[in-house]
Amino acid sequence: MTFTDFAFDDQLLDGLNSMGFKTPTPIQTQAIPIVQSAHDLIACAQTGTGKTASYLLPVMDGICRLEKRPPISALILAPTRELALQIDQQVEGLAYFTGITSIAIYGGGNGIDYEQQRRSLREGVDIVIATPGRLIAHLNSGGVLLDQLKYLVLDEADRMLDMGFQEDLLRIVGKLPKVRQTLMFSATMPAKIRKFAEKLLNNPQHVNIATSKPAEGIKQEAYRTFDEQKNKLLLSLLKEGDYNSIIIFASTKEKVKHLSTDLRKLGLKVKAFHSDLKQEERQEILLNFKNKKVSVLIGTDVLSRGIDVDGIDLVVNFDVPGDPEDYIHRIGRTARAETTGTAITLVNNKDFRKFKAIEEFMGRVVDIIPLPEFLGEGPSNPLASTNKNGNNRRKKKPFRKNGQRKHFSKKKPDAVG
DNA sequence: AAAAAAG
Structure with a gap:
């Protein structure tokens, strides 16, 4: 299988070739056709699997094919600033011949950054890659042109929920059109993520290439x-x-x-x-x-x-x-x-x-x-130590009268907060 | 349990 099998826009293929992409990875083979068929998607996948391109390619292809491009076509949400920046860099590489524009929106920069972000969000840019906090700040100031958006991508969704972004994400999604294509990527699929997905996704197709096993190498x-x-x-x-x-x-x-x-x-x-x-x-x-x-x-x-x-x-x-x-x-x-x-x-x-x-x-x-x-000597293995009966069960807690607690460790003051 | 993200 090669990337030409997906019938991508020619300019996008040029960008793909110039970035040295050759053979699609398993997540790309599975996810791209689903996104191209306009379905919502839940994908369980880690970074390093080609996950980012598995949504960028079909989304960018879709944008190339739009008869009329809205001010903002796609919103990608990511948990950390570095990840947002990295996704934006990949968009820039793939978009080189397509004329697709993008911007990474995140906090911690200077006032010039903020103004640039604000202008892009108000004047239009094809793909916005954002961390939730800063995007909310822009939404609060108004004028962000998200009302005709086509694609929403949640990258590292599990991490974003872990970081307490659930409410922010729901607020952002509340500003988006109901009719859109939503893609959610997560390294894990606990019940919390599934429930969250039910709120945001419409009859999604599933792809699972996650594993609890680290790479062979x-x-x-x-x-x-x-x-x-x-x-x-x-x-x-x-x-x-x-x-x-x-x-x-x-x-x-x-x-x-x-x-x-x-x-x-x-x-x-x-x-x-x-x-x-x-x-x-x-x-x-x-x-x-x-x-x-x-x-x-x-x-x-x-x-x-x-x-x-x-x-x-x-x-x-x-x-x-x-x-x-x-x-x-x-x-x-x-x-x-x-x-x-x-x-x-x-x-x-x-x-x-x-x-x-x-x-x-x-x-x-x-x-x-x-x-x-x-x-010198390191610690011995606590689970391997044997008790006087010769088995290796761990010692029971000592019986204490009146249920008093004994303090084994004092918290260091600098360990708090 | 702590990290990150808005100042």
């Missing part, structure tokens, strides 16, 4: 460590290994900030990436990472989904993500497009059960690598 490893050992272990992993491009994930912004200063003190050239940075800084860092001017990025989960950077050969989970889905997304930053990569997770005692849950979710175990000798 990812070598997964884990180390059991105490927190005090993590920095030194990380340093040795980075120094011993022959890696060109590395992402290190940590679960909070504070951890990301601390870790990047720590690693810098240890002599590594690293950049931190999180939402406390100015949007221009975020973009510059990501650009330099893509250019390979920056080789080590330390980031929060804002980087875990949707970011498509070629050539990342190592992902380190400095701690274990709480949600197995996030683990899959994080390690999926490496081994993209048929390449290989390594994913290493540092597991302390507190995270051990979360890590077991991830293994269960994937249906496979991850090799535990012994700590390098210079680090």
Whole structure:
């Protein structure tokens, strides 16, 4: 199968060829005909599967074929600014010969950005790619020409609901024409998403190519460590290994900030990436990472989904993500497009059960690598320890009189908020 | 549990 089988507009095909697209991916093969047949669509698919082109191509083809183009033909909603920007860049590449116009609408920029966005939304632009918050701000100021829109796409719908965008999304959809084509993409399909889809979609067709299994090309490893050992272990992993491009994930912004200063003190050239940075800084860092001017990025989960950077050969989970889905997304930053990569997770005692849950979710175990000798003993495996009866059941909670609670851990003040 | 997104 080739892209010519879809009978796309010639100019769109030119753009496709110039971007080096050859063979459609499974999601594209399945989704494109559905969109072309004017049905609504729910697709369960992760990034890296060719998901973005699977809706951009038929939507852009549809726009090329409109007898009269409305001021705004398509609205694409995405959870993060980086994803919105990335989609917009893909539109620009594909649209090169078509005359289709687009703009990414998101917050965090300067007043000039806001004015440009406002003008486009009031004067018309074929495709709008937006994060919900900023689009709402524009809708509140009025004059946004969405009343003749043909296509609505919700990308990473599960992530948008997780981020509390449900009400914003419903408000946005309330401003759109009832007759339109709606396409929803989500990495997971919990009941919450299904219910949400029922509100927005009309008799949708389903496509499912999602999997709880990470790509074959990812070598997964884990180390059991105490927190005090993590920095030194990380340093040795980075120094011993022959890696060109590395992402290190940590679960909070504070951890990301601390870790990047720590690693810098240890002599590594690293950049931190999180939402406390100015949007221009975020973009510059990501650009330099893509250019390979920056080789080590330390980031929060804002980087875990949707970011498509070629050539990342190592992902380190400095701690274990709480949600197995996030683990899959994080390690999926490496081994993209048929390449290989390594994913290493540092597991302390507190995270051990979360890590077991991830293994269960994937249906496979991850090799535990012994700590390098210079680090001394790591923690022993709490689930493998045997009690005096010789079985490996975990110890029962000690009986307590009067049901009192015993405080095992005090919350650190900086761990709050 | 925290992240992100509107200032």
